[in-house]
Amino acid sequence: MPITTHSSPPTKLHCGDTYQWTDTPDSIGDVTGYTVVFRSIDDTSIAFTVAGSDQSTHYLFALAGATTAPLPSGEYTITRLVTYSWGRETESAGLCQFLPNPGLTEPKTFNERIVELLEQHLEGRLPEGLESHTIGGVPINKIPLTEANGLLSEYRQRVHFERNAKKALANPDQGSGNTVHLHF
Numbered sequence: 001m002p003i004t005t006h007s008s009p010p011t012k013l014h015c016g017d018t019y020q021w022t023d024t025p026d027s028i029g030d031v032t033g034y035t036v037v038f039r040s041i042d043d044t045s046i047a048f049t050v051a052g053s054d055q056s057t058h059y060l061f062a063l064a065g066a067t068t069a070p071l072p073s074g075e076y077t078i079t080r081l082v083t084y085s086w087g088r089e090t091e092s093a094g095l096c097q098f099l100p101n102p103g104l105t106e107p108k109t110f111n112e113r114i115v116e117l118l119e120q121h122l123e124g125r126l127p128e129g130l131e132s133h134t135i136g137g138v139p140i141n142k143i144p145l146t147e148a149n150g151l152l153s154e155y156r157q158r159v160h161f162e163r164n165a166k167k168a169l170a171n172p173d174q175g176s177g178n179t180v181h182l183h184f
Helices: 110-122 145-170
Strands: 012-014 019-023 031-040 047-051 059-063 074-084 087-099 132-135 138-141
Touching (some): 110 145
Parallel strands (some): 012 087
Antiparallel strands (some): 019 059, 031 047, 031 074
16 A cells, blocks of 8 residues: 655644645745654654755655654644755744654653652562662662551652653643633
8 A cells, every 4th residue: 555645734733644645835946955844842852854865846755754763753743844945944833742652652651650769669679779779888678558558648649640641741632631611
């Protein structure tokens, strides 16, 4: 089955999917290069570039699945960089929502990792080397079980909040379930 060619960059795409689009910049005869940069809003160090290939009447862009497969899901800004014989123009082209790669599991958040370690501590099965440490010559031992239970409760609440926030971002049209009273 051939790849569908779209008329604009993606606005929503699963990480790992392939996407192809065309664009025709102004004064196409003066264009010497055309690239599109995708940059994560959550972590600006995560970015990738898709170079357009000149088809004489338009530019063809092919976003390979291998490029997006390892990316974390989230919103990415899209920036067009069109290089002309006389200089470069930069233009914002909106946002793209990258959905989780169905072939990969999402990496655990910091709070999820802490919950997992606290549960292991309470069950007496901490990984080797985590029972005690020496930091700057000061010995640090396992925390008492009562303190671990309190921390576990706090971090579980944080994980619950993170998951609810992620659901709200994924489906902004769905209400929060909270009652809001307005007085005019």
